[in-house]
Amino acid sequence: MSLVKPEDWRTQGIDGLEENAWEALREVSRSVCVTAGAGAGKTEFLAQKAAYLLQTGLCAEPQRILAISFKRDAASNLERRLEARCPEQARRFTSITFDGFTKGFIDRFRLAIPAPFTPPRGYRIGFPNFRDIGEFLTNRGFHGLNAGQLLDQVARTPLPLDNGCGEAVRAYWKSQFNDYDEAILTFPMINRLVEWVIRENHYIRRALRGTFSHVFLDEFQDTTYPQFDLLDTAFQGSGAVFTAVGDRKQCIMGWAGAMDDSFSEFEARLEARTVELLSNWRSHAGLVEIQHAIAQKIDPTTKSPNAQSELTVDGEVSAVWMFPNPVVEASGLAAWFAREIERGLSPQDCVILVRNRADIAEEQLAKHFLKREVKIRNVARMVGEIAVQDVLEEALTQIVVPLLRLGASNNDPGSWSAAFDALLRLHGVSEDDEQAQERLQSRLQTFVRSLRAQMQAAPPTEEAVAAMYEMVLTFLSREVLRNASPSYRREQDLDRVSDGVKELLRESVVDSTEWSQVLDQFEGVGQLPLMTIHKSKGLEFHTVVFHGLDDQTWWSLTANRPEELRAFFVAFTRAKQRAFFTLCHSRGKSVSWIEELLMAAGVGKTQGPNAEDHSSAS
């Protein structure tokens, strides 16, 4: 494979970068912290820098780039971009979530962890709830310590819990490991276990350092203390070059243990150079101006970004919509979306955002939207033990869906190549092994033929979809799936995902008369996503409607809670074209300081769209 000279390298798949981004991209001898506001193209920058390092050989074979994100969709988004920008080198790019990385580590090196901390093969992942921990503290007589403080101490105490460590922390670890076969580990615990192994086991540490010469961190303002320690132990002094991107104004994970000022900590520890990006590629100038007013409230020194995107809609781009009560609100919103969809807007490009309790909003809105034939997709809804949103990001889904699509249609070249590529990866067949490729191709042909026959013979029912799924799974082989993907290494992890896929497929049969409709339902084609602000972080939508900007629904949005204002900023900055906020008089009052901020930025407070009148408020 031929390498490109650094000075000849050009951006891949996009027109270009802003000047500062080039600076940060060409800095290869030392670590860089890239700070940039919403829509500055931080993820795209990482994809471009990865392509640059790989295609020029600055990151040379067999070394790899480790890209760590905090959210699953961010990790797969980055991976997809790299595959599109630089397919020939993408396999040297590992894009993974922090928790996925540490869990995979435990699953591989479990036995390298000394007793009594060796996780049993069947350990489970636990999500601590404060009530249980409060009970634990009372039962064990640990007074003067609440659940949050204990979890914080557990997260911050390195293994092996030596003399300086608090008794409560020791007792907590012991209780989590108490019934040895049933050990329940939380992610901070897993993080500590991994940090310990890397610190103590120089063989593993050397292997890790030898594998990754470059480390990328997406949204690094969300880094927690144990995560920071882990990166430090793993790479400090190894010569690995870090590229971290993030935005102080989008720190909304403090409650989950994110560091107070990860920015300065990283800058100092990595001796990094800081570069600031100044463009906004997401939103048009009108929205960017309002965003900047909010940004200045968060940080008065914020520089005004350059809007690079065009306004493409008529009418208002931002407003607070008032409704007398939740029913008028729900039917008004439903009617508004129905009209917009009729005019050509794709529901999938929009979002309804809430601060919390997406299930309650779903219950209030869904039936009114269904009357207008708009289906709301609550992406946080659980199917089995996995969220709808996560089902679609799974490697299993990405091979099952194209196979089922091939069964559902007679000619679908896109699905064919997706399925074939996934199969090649699954079986580890290399690009130049033509014989193996041909064998796989004919296996695929045979299978698709028989799947197609089965699907044509049976209309989509719950039983039929279960049978087709079973056929696909048998063709792929659980054994092969588990060997090919580190995250499916343990049977229970594959089962958890597989059960979720099966359940979502089963649900997707409702209202479908054709197999292709089942798959569209499954993937959310034509549905309007509903999610929390936290889930929306890192995503973008044509039109954003925030549901519930009142002092009851968002009770925590007060002037003395900066993290809530940042959450508001995150919500607002998801919008490419339009951002609306709803307010219900029967539900609560307007949050006055936010209202003043918006009014000063030129956002008006108007009567919300009406269920009947076609002319109002658009």
Added chain:
DNA sequence: TCCCAGAAGGTTTTT
């Protein structure tokens, strides 16, 4: 034992 004032907690993620 009852009453009342003031404090504290709740929501949001991660395989």
Added chain:
DNA sequence: CCTTCTGGGA
């Protein structure tokens, strides 16, 4: 914002 808990005083 609203609900629940806590502690002091009668």
